[in-house]
Amino acid sequence: xxxxxxxxxxxxxxxxxxxxxxxxxxxxxxxxxxxxxxxxxxxxxxxxxxxxxxxxxxxxxxxxxxxxxxxxxxxxxxxxxxxxxxxxxxxxxxxxxxxxxxxxxxxxxxxxxxxxxxxxxxxxxxxxxxxxxxxxxxxxxxxxxxxxxxxxxxxxxxxxxxxxxxxxxxxxxxxxxxxxxxxxxxxxxxxxxxxxxxxxxxxxxxxxxxxxxxxxxxxxxxxxxxxxxxxxxxxxxxxxxxxxxxxxxxxxxxxxxxxxxxxxxxxxxxxxxxxxx
Numbered sequence: 001x002x003x004x005x006x007x008x009x010x011x012x013x014x015x016x017x018x019x020x021x022x023x024x025x026x027x028x029x030x031x032x033x034x035x036x037x038x039x040x041x042x043x044x045x046x047x048x049x050x051x052x053x054x055x056x057x058x059x060x061x062x063x064x065x066x067x068x069x070x071x072x073x074x075x076x077x078x079x080x081x082x083x084x085x086x087x088x089x090x091x092x093x094x095x096x097x098x099x100x101x102x103x104x105x106x107x108x109x110x111x112x113x114x115x116x117x118x119x120x121x122x123x124x125x126x127x128x129x130x131x132x133x134x135x136x137x138x139x140x141x142x143x144x145x146x147x148x149x150x151x152x153x154x155x156x157x158x159x160x161x162x163x164x165x166x167x168x169x170x171x172x173x174x175x176x177x178x179x180x181x182x183x184x185x186x187x188x189x190x191x192x193x194x195x196x197x198x199x200x201x202x203x204x205x206x207x208x209x210x211x212x213x214x215x216x217x218x219x220x221x222x223x224x225x226x227x228x229x230x231x232x233x234x235x236x237x238x239x240x241x242x243x244x245x246x247x248x249x250x251x252x253x254x255x256x257x258x259x260x261x262x263x264x265x266x267x268x269x270x271x272x273x274x275x276x277x
Contacts (some may be wrong), residue, residue: 038187050084080154082175083111126203
Protein backbone atom coordinates (compact mmCIF):
# COMPACT_ATOMS: atom_id res chain seq x y z
CA UNK A 1 0.00 0.00 0.00
CA UNK A 2 1.27 3.53 -0.75
CA UNK A 3 0.27 6.98 0.44
CA UNK A 4 1.07 10.59 -0.36
CA UNK A 5 2.41 12.31 2.75
CA UNK A 6 1.68 15.96 1.82
CA UNK A 7 0.37 18.22 -0.92
CA UNK A 8 3.89 19.33 -1.75
CA UNK A 9 5.47 15.89 -1.55
CA UNK A 10 4.29 13.73 -4.45
CA UNK A 11 6.53 10.83 -3.56
CA UNK A 12 4.88 7.58 -2.52
CA UNK A 13 5.87 5.92 0.76
CA UNK A 14 5.29 2.44 2.08
CA UNK A 15 2.47 2.32 4.61
CA UNK A 16 3.62 -0.41 7.00
CA UNK A 17 3.14 -0.89 10.73
CA UNK A 18 6.73 -2.12 10.98
CA UNK A 19 8.44 0.47 8.79
CA UNK A 20 9.62 2.75 11.59
CA UNK A 21 9.77 0.17 14.38
CA UNK A 22 12.51 -2.02 15.78
CA UNK A 23 11.73 -5.67 15.12
CA UNK A 24 13.41 -6.45 18.45
CA UNK A 25 10.92 -4.41 20.47
CA UNK A 26 8.66 -6.65 22.58
CA UNK A 27 5.54 -4.57 21.98
CA UNK A 28 6.14 -4.62 18.24
CA UNK A 29 6.56 -8.38 18.39
CA UNK A 30 3.26 -8.71 20.26
CA UNK A 31 1.51 -6.63 17.62
CA UNK A 32 2.35 -9.26 15.01
CA UNK A 33 0.35 -11.94 16.84
CA UNK A 34 -2.33 -12.39 14.20
CA UNK A 35 -4.06 -15.53 12.84
CA UNK A 36 -1.90 -17.76 10.63
CA UNK A 37 -3.27 -19.38 7.48
CA UNK A 38 -3.15 -23.14 6.91
CA UNK A 39 -1.58 -23.78 3.51
CA UNK A 40 -2.12 -27.56 3.45
CA UNK A 41 -4.88 -28.27 6.00
CA UNK A 42 -5.89 -31.59 4.42
CA UNK A 43 -2.48 -33.24 4.78
CA UNK A 44 -1.08 -35.47 7.53
CA UNK A 45 2.57 -35.63 8.58
CA UNK A 46 3.87 -39.09 9.51
CA UNK A 47 7.46 -39.41 10.64
CA UNK A 48 8.97 -42.91 10.26
CA UNK A 49 11.82 -43.61 12.65
CA UNK A 50 15.14 -44.56 11.08
CA UNK A 51 16.57 -46.61 13.93
CA UNK A 52 13.20 -47.78 15.26
CA UNK A 53 11.68 -48.96 11.95
CA UNK A 54 13.89 -48.80 8.85
CA UNK A 55 17.01 -50.18 10.52
CA UNK A 56 15.05 -53.28 11.52
CA UNK A 57 14.72 -54.22 7.86
CA UNK A 58 11.93 -56.09 6.11
CA UNK A 59 10.24 -57.47 9.23
CA UNK A 60 9.38 -53.99 10.54
CA UNK A 61 9.45 -51.83 7.40
CA UNK A 62 7.22 -53.81 5.02
CA UNK A 63 4.17 -53.87 7.36
CA UNK A 64 4.55 -50.10 7.86
CA UNK A 65 4.72 -49.62 4.08
CA UNK A 66 1.51 -51.64 3.71
CA UNK A 67 -0.46 -49.52 6.17
CA UNK A 68 0.90 -46.33 4.63
CA UNK A 69 -0.31 -47.65 1.28
CA UNK A 70 -3.75 -48.21 2.79
CA UNK A 71 -3.85 -44.67 4.17
CA UNK A 72 -2.77 -43.20 0.85
CA UNK A 73 -6.07 -44.36 -0.61
CA UNK A 74 -7.91 -41.69 1.35
CA UNK A 75 -5.34 -39.38 2.96
CA UNK A 76 -2.68 -37.00 1.67
CA UNK A 77 0.52 -37.97 3.50
CA UNK A 78 3.76 -36.08 4.01
CA UNK A 79 6.23 -38.69 5.26
CA UNK A 80 9.44 -37.76 7.05
CA UNK A 81 12.43 -40.02 7.69
CA UNK A 82 15.35 -40.06 10.08
CA UNK A 83 18.89 -41.33 9.55
CA UNK A 84 18.96 -44.15 12.10
CA UNK A 85 22.07 -46.15 12.89
CA UNK A 86 24.19 -44.54 10.17
CA UNK A 87 23.64 -41.10 11.68
CA UNK A 88 24.67 -42.35 15.12
CA UNK A 89 27.80 -43.89 13.65
CA UNK A 90 28.82 -40.72 11.81
CA UNK A 91 28.04 -38.65 14.94
CA UNK A 92 30.47 -40.86 16.89
CA UNK A 93 33.20 -40.31 14.33
CA UNK A 94 32.51 -36.60 13.97
CA UNK A 95 32.46 -35.97 17.72
CA UNK A 96 35.72 -37.90 18.11
CA UNK A 97 37.27 -35.71 15.40
CA UNK A 98 36.01 -32.51 17.08
CA UNK A 99 33.35 -31.57 14.52
CA UNK A 100 30.95 -28.78 15.60
CA UNK A 101 27.19 -29.36 15.78
CA UNK A 102 26.60 -27.59 12.46
CA UNK A 103 28.78 -30.06 10.58
CA UNK A 104 27.10 -32.98 12.34
CA UNK A 105 23.71 -31.58 11.28
CA UNK A 106 24.82 -31.57 7.64
CA UNK A 107 25.90 -35.19 7.91
CA UNK A 108 22.55 -36.14 9.48
CA UNK A 109 20.75 -34.64 6.47
CA UNK A 110 22.64 -36.96 4.12
CA UNK A 111 21.71 -40.09 6.07
CA UNK A 112 18.05 -39.09 6.33
CA UNK A 113 17.96 -38.48 2.57
CA UNK A 114 19.22 -42.02 2.01
CA UNK A 115 16.36 -43.44 4.06
CA UNK A 116 13.91 -41.18 2.24
CA UNK A 117 14.95 -42.73 -1.06
CA UNK A 118 14.69 -46.25 0.39
CA UNK A 119 11.19 -45.62 1.68
CA UNK A 120 10.32 -43.84 -1.55
CA UNK A 121 11.29 -46.91 -3.57
CA UNK A 122 9.09 -49.13 -1.39
CA UNK A 123 6.14 -46.76 -1.73
CA UNK A 124 6.65 -46.11 -5.45
CA UNK A 125 3.81 -48.51 -6.43
CA UNK A 126 1.44 -46.17 -4.55
CA UNK A 127 2.62 -43.13 -6.52
CA UNK A 128 4.70 -41.66 -3.67
CA UNK A 129 7.83 -39.67 -4.51
CA UNK A 130 10.87 -38.71 -2.42
CA UNK A 131 11.70 -35.01 -2.84
CA UNK A 132 15.23 -33.65 -2.26
CA UNK A 133 15.57 -30.88 0.35
CA UNK A 134 16.58 -28.22 -2.20
CA UNK A 135 13.12 -28.06 -3.79
CA UNK A 136 10.91 -29.66 -1.17
CA UNK A 137 9.58 -26.55 0.57
CA UNK A 138 9.01 -24.59 -2.64
CA UNK A 139 7.27 -27.35 -4.59
CA UNK A 140 5.47 -29.20 -1.80
CA UNK A 141 1.99 -27.79 -2.63
CA UNK A 142 2.46 -28.78 -6.28
CA UNK A 143 3.60 -32.31 -5.47
CA UNK A 144 0.92 -32.96 -2.86
CA UNK A 145 -1.77 -32.01 -5.38
CA UNK A 146 -0.21 -34.27 -8.02
CA UNK A 147 0.51 -37.44 -6.04
CA UNK A 148 -1.08 -39.12 -3.00
CA UNK A 149 1.98 -38.60 -0.83
CA UNK A 150 5.54 -37.31 -0.65
CA UNK A 151 8.62 -38.26 1.36
CA UNK A 152 11.24 -35.86 2.71
CA UNK A 153 14.22 -35.88 5.03
CA UNK A 154 12.73 -35.03 8.40
CA UNK A 155 15.99 -33.38 9.50
CA UNK A 156 15.53 -29.59 9.12
CA UNK A 157 18.08 -27.87 6.86
CA UNK A 158 19.80 -25.79 9.53
CA UNK A 159 23.08 -27.52 8.53
CA UNK A 160 25.96 -25.19 9.51
CA UNK A 161 23.48 -22.89 11.24
CA UNK A 162 22.23 -25.55 13.66
CA UNK A 163 21.54 -24.13 17.12
CA UNK A 164 24.15 -25.03 19.74
CA UNK A 165 22.73 -27.71 22.07
CA UNK A 166 22.45 -27.07 25.79
CA UNK A 167 24.49 -30.19 26.56
CA UNK A 168 27.06 -31.91 24.38
CA UNK A 169 27.32 -31.49 20.60
CA UNK A 170 24.54 -33.68 19.15
CA UNK A 171 22.35 -31.41 16.94
CA UNK A 172 19.11 -30.72 18.86
CA UNK A 173 16.91 -30.51 15.76
CA UNK A 174 16.49 -33.99 14.32
CA UNK A 175 13.81 -35.58 12.18
CA UNK A 176 11.12 -35.36 14.90
CA UNK A 177 11.62 -31.60 15.15
CA UNK A 178 11.86 -31.16 11.40
CA UNK A 179 8.64 -33.06 10.76
CA UNK A 180 6.86 -30.97 13.37
CA UNK A 181 8.21 -27.69 11.98
CA UNK A 182 7.04 -28.62 8.50
CA UNK A 183 3.54 -29.43 9.77
CA UNK A 184 3.45 -26.17 11.73
CA UNK A 185 4.57 -24.09 8.75
CA UNK A 186 2.12 -25.62 6.26
CA UNK A 187 -0.73 -25.98 8.74
CA UNK A 188 -1.13 -29.74 8.35
CA UNK A 189 -3.86 -31.70 10.09
CA UNK A 190 -1.71 -33.73 12.50
CA UNK A 191 1.74 -35.09 13.32
CA UNK A 192 2.32 -38.78 14.06
CA UNK A 193 5.74 -40.02 15.22
CA UNK A 194 6.23 -43.71 14.42
CA UNK A 195 8.62 -45.39 16.86
CA UNK A 196 9.25 -48.93 18.13
CA UNK A 197 7.53 -48.38 21.48
CA UNK A 198 3.89 -47.77 22.34
CA UNK A 199 4.65 -44.24 23.45
CA UNK A 200 6.01 -42.54 26.54
CA UNK A 201 6.85 -44.41 29.76
CA UNK A 202 8.01 -43.09 33.11
CA UNK A 203 11.16 -45.20 32.64
CA UNK A 204 12.81 -46.90 29.71
CA UNK A 205 10.59 -49.96 29.06
CA UNK A 206 13.53 -51.77 27.44
CA UNK A 207 15.38 -51.67 30.76
CA UNK A 208 12.52 -51.73 33.26
CA UNK A 209 9.75 -54.29 32.82
CA UNK A 210 7.57 -52.45 35.35
CA UNK A 211 7.75 -49.09 33.55
CA UNK A 212 4.39 -47.30 33.49
CA UNK A 213 2.83 -46.24 30.20
CA UNK A 214 1.67 -42.61 29.93
CA UNK A 215 -1.22 -42.21 27.44
CA UNK A 216 -1.34 -38.39 27.53
CA UNK A 217 0.81 -35.64 29.01
CA UNK A 218 1.41 -31.90 28.68
CA UNK A 219 4.74 -30.26 27.93
CA UNK A 220 4.77 -28.73 31.42
CA UNK A 221 4.13 -32.08 33.10
CA UNK A 222 6.85 -33.64 30.98
CA UNK A 223 9.39 -31.09 32.11
CA UNK A 224 8.41 -31.52 35.76
CA UNK A 225 8.75 -35.29 35.40
CA UNK A 226 12.45 -34.88 34.57
CA UNK A 227 12.51 -38.07 32.49
CA UNK A 228 15.97 -39.55 32.00
CA UNK A 229 15.17 -40.52 28.41
CA UNK A 230 12.42 -39.77 25.92
CA UNK A 231 11.31 -41.52 22.71
CA UNK A 232 11.43 -38.17 20.88
CA UNK A 233 13.67 -35.10 20.71
CA UNK A 234 13.44 -32.83 23.76
CA UNK A 235 13.47 -29.71 21.58
CA UNK A 236 9.97 -30.74 20.52
CA UNK A 237 8.64 -29.52 23.87
CA UNK A 238 9.78 -25.96 23.13
CA UNK A 239 8.39 -26.12 19.61
CA UNK A 240 5.00 -27.25 20.90
CA UNK A 241 4.89 -24.45 23.46
CA UNK A 242 5.49 -21.81 20.78
CA UNK A 243 3.44 -23.30 17.95
CA UNK A 244 0.43 -21.55 16.42
CA UNK A 245 -1.28 -24.33 14.45
CA UNK A 246 -0.12 -27.73 15.72
CA UNK A 247 -0.88 -28.14 19.40
CA UNK A 248 -0.10 -31.83 19.89
CA UNK A 249 1.77 -34.81 18.48
CA UNK A 250 1.10 -38.50 18.92
CA UNK A 251 3.70 -41.26 19.32
CA UNK A 252 2.66 -44.73 18.14
CA UNK A 253 4.30 -48.14 17.88
CA UNK A 254 5.27 -48.90 14.29
CA UNK A 255 5.77 -52.55 15.24
CA UNK A 256 1.97 -52.56 15.59
CA UNK A 257 1.37 -50.75 12.28
CA UNK A 258 -2.40 -50.58 12.60
CA UNK A 259 -1.82 -47.88 15.24
CA UNK A 260 -0.54 -45.60 12.46
CA UNK A 261 -3.89 -45.82 10.70
CA UNK A 262 -5.71 -45.11 13.96
CA UNK A 263 -3.57 -42.08 14.78
CA UNK A 264 -3.90 -40.52 11.31
CA UNK A 265 -7.66 -41.04 11.56
CA UNK A 266 -7.68 -39.01 14.76
CA UNK A 267 -7.89 -41.86 17.26
CA UNK A 268 -5.90 -42.15 20.48
CA UNK A 269 -3.51 -45.00 19.72
CA UNK A 270 -0.33 -44.19 21.66
CA UNK A 271 0.92 -41.24 23.70
CA UNK A 272 -0.41 -37.76 22.99
CA UNK A 273 1.87 -34.88 23.97
CA UNK A 274 0.16 -31.49 23.98
CA UNK A 275 0.84 -27.93 24.92
CA UNK A 276 -0.85 -26.43 27.98
CA UNK A 277 -2.92 -23.77 26.24
